[in-house]
Amino acid sequence: MNPSCDEVPPPPVTVAVTRTGGMAGLRREWRAEPPEDEASTWQSLIERCPWNERTAADAAPGADRYQWRIRARCADEPEQEAELSEDEVVGAWRELVDAVRDWVRSSTEKPSPPRGLE
Amino acid sequence: MAHAIIPPYLLARIASDQEPSWAHAAEAARATLAAPRAYRPVRTRLRLSIDEDGSLVAETAPAPDRTISDAQQREQLPGVRVRSEEDPATGDTAADEAFDGLGATFEFFWDAFARNAIDGAGGQLLATVHYGQDYDNAFWNGERMVFGDGDGEVFAGFTGSLSVIAHELSHGVIDAAGGLAYRNQSGALNESIADVFGVLTEQHHLGQTADEATWLVGEGLFTDAVQGDALRSLAAPGTAYDDDVLGRDPQPAHMDDFVVTTDDNGGVHINSGIPNHAFYLTAVTLGGKAWERAGLIWYRALTSGELGTTPDFAEFAAATVRAAEAEYGEGSEEADAVRAGWAGVGVDPDESVVR
Numbered sequence: 001m002n003p004s005c006d007e008v009p010p011p012p013v014t015v016a017v018t019r020t021g022g023m024a025g026l027r028r029e030w031r032a033e034p035p036e037d038e039a040s041t042w043q044s045l046i047e048r049c050p051w052n053e054r055t056a057a058d059a060a061p062g063a064d065r066y067q068w069r070i071r072a073r074c075a076d077e078p079e080q081e082a083e084l085s086e087d088e089v090v091g092a093w094r095e096l097v098d099a100v101r102d103w104v105r106s107s108t109e110k111p112s113p114p115r116g117l118e
Numbered sequence: 119m120a121h122a123i124i125p126p127y128l129l130a131r132i133a134s135d136q137e138p139s140w141a142h143a144a145e146a147a148r149a150t151l152a153a154p155r156a157y158r159p160v161r162t163r164l165r166l167s168i169d170e171d172g173s174l175v176a177e178t179a180p181a182p183d184r185t186i187s188d189a190q191q192r193e194q195l196p197g198v199r200v201r202s203e204e205d206p207a208t209g210d211t212a213a214d215e216a217f218d219g220l221g222a223t224f225e226f227f228w229d230a231f232a233r234n235a236i237d238g239a240g241g242q243l244l245a246t247v248h249y250g251q252d253y254d255n256a257f258w259n260g261e262r263m264v265f266g267d268g269d270g271e272v273f274a275g276f277t278g279s280l281s282v283i284a285h286e287l288s289h290g291v292i293d294a295a296g297g298l299a300y301r302n303q304s305g306a307l308n309e310s311i312a313d314v315f316g317v318l319t320e321q322h323h324l325g326q327t328a329d330e331a332t333w334l335v336g337e338g339l340f341t342d343a344v345q346g347d348a349l350r351s352l353a354a355p356g357t358a359y360d361d362d363v364l365g366r367d368p369q370p371a372h373m374d375d376f377v378v379t380t381d382d383n384g385g386v387h388i389n390s391g392i393p394n395h396a397f398y399l400t401a402v403t404l405g406g407k408a409w410e411r412a413g414l415i416w417y418r419a420l421t422s423g424e425l426g427t428t429p430d431f432a433e434f435a436a437a438t439v440r441a442a443e444a445e446y447g448e449g450s451e452e453a454d455a456v457r458a459g460w461a462g463v464g465v466d467p468d469e470s471v472v473r
Contacts, residue, residue, distance in 0.1 A: 018381070020381035020382040021381070021382040021383060021386070021387065022254065022255040022257070022387075023255055023256045023257060023276070023282065023285065023286070023336075023349070023387075024254070024255070024273070024336070024339075024349045024387070025349070025350075025368075025382060025386075025387025025388060026254075026272075026364060027365075027368075027381060027382075061259060061260035062257055062258040062259040062260040062261075062289065063257065063258045063286075063289040063292075063300055063308060063309070063312070064255065064256060064257035064258060064285075064286070064289070065257050065259075066255065067381065067382060067383060069381070083380075
């Protein structure tokens with residue numbers, strides 16, 4: 001079941017993206033908690049991701065690739081989680097990841113954020 | 119077909135044989151010769167030097183076969199080819215740094231271990247630069263080395279460090295040697311061996327001894343805004359950076375601090391600190407140029423054919439002890455140094471399963 005966010009009043013949406021691995025082995029996390037008036041847009045982004053259509057993540061071939069963990073929750077729905085290799089972060093997944101990173105970037109740009117808090 | 123088991127001159131002799139009993143073989147040989155061959159020459163160069171007696175010495179040595187491509191900020195490989203072996207410098211810093219770095223790594227593997235390129239047979243060295251937008255990574259995709267430009271805030275590109283270029287090429291060497299599964303302890307060994315050959319390439323390029331070297335991986339990749347020297351330290355795992363935003367270098371230097379996690383393919387870039395430090399301890403005990411003895415032992419262990427794809431730390435440690443004893447003798451200074459190196463990080467080679 002994909003989460004739905006159509007209860008009243010409109011519930012908050014939370015999406016957390018964690019990136020580990022890469023040559024540097026640095027752990028980065030981005031977390032979006034958009035306001036109610038953006039909830040339907042985010043709900044649609046979340047619903048388009050194939051949460052239930054994938055099997056266990058196989059590592060992408062090679063070495064030093066990123067590993068992604070994406071968690072999304074709408075209101076009282078159970079949290080959904082997916083672990084993805086770098087090659088799998090395409091299409092709807094990539095749009096969701098980019099949206100979260102953009103949201104964090106734009107929300108931290110306003111009050112002159114500390115460096116690197118994307 | 120790059121290599122043929124029957125050399126062309128032999129086929130020609132068989133093909134021209136008039137002996138009736140060889141008619142079938144002659145026909146087969148003629149057909150083989152007539153078939154088109156994809157021929158890829160292995161590059162060789164001539165080295166000239168003057169020996170102690172003042173005589174001119176000419177010797178041939180293999181040469182690298184490099185091709186650099188430019189992804190032009192997209193995430194599609196290979197990108198547009200911008201420099202091949204005979205081409206002049208492009209003027210693009212990343213492309214030229216990658217080209218030069220692959221060359222220095224090729225020199226290291228040939229000079230230290232007589233290994234001719236990634237596959238040991240003079241095969242191509244392929245790299246792509248300018249991968250993605252603000253891409254904070256360099257990786258090996260199973261066929262080529264790929265370098266991002268960094269985001270300019272944390273990382274200022276990935277081709278500026280020879281140890282990183284050599285690290286990526288070394289992943290190819292590890293794959294060609296049979297591969298180490300990229301998860302948990304075997305994955306951490308994969309990472310560690312790539313770090314070891316990465317720092318050794320830099321030391322070889324600079325002519326440094328073990329006590330002169332920085333033992334850092336990725337020095338100079340961080341922007342000035344980051345509080346840190348490098349990505350990893352073999353001399354002191356866990357001390358490479360300590361930054362307000364990035365946090366602290368999470369690498370352990372001892373089995374007591376082994377990190378259990380599902381992130382990062384089971385902590386392959388974290389727990390690699392343990393075998394990294396074992397190598398460092400071995401190398402500084404032996405002294406001199408670290409690639410000459412410690413590096414050779416690690417290389418022999420990797421290419422011994424005895425590891426399988428999922429060795430744990432103790433199994434790899436046992437392979438390095440066997441390699442040291444085979445190369446230098448049981449009870450040798452080198453074998454003792456290897457044992458002491460592993461003991462220093464809490465790994466007992468004798469605990470490994472006998473294969």
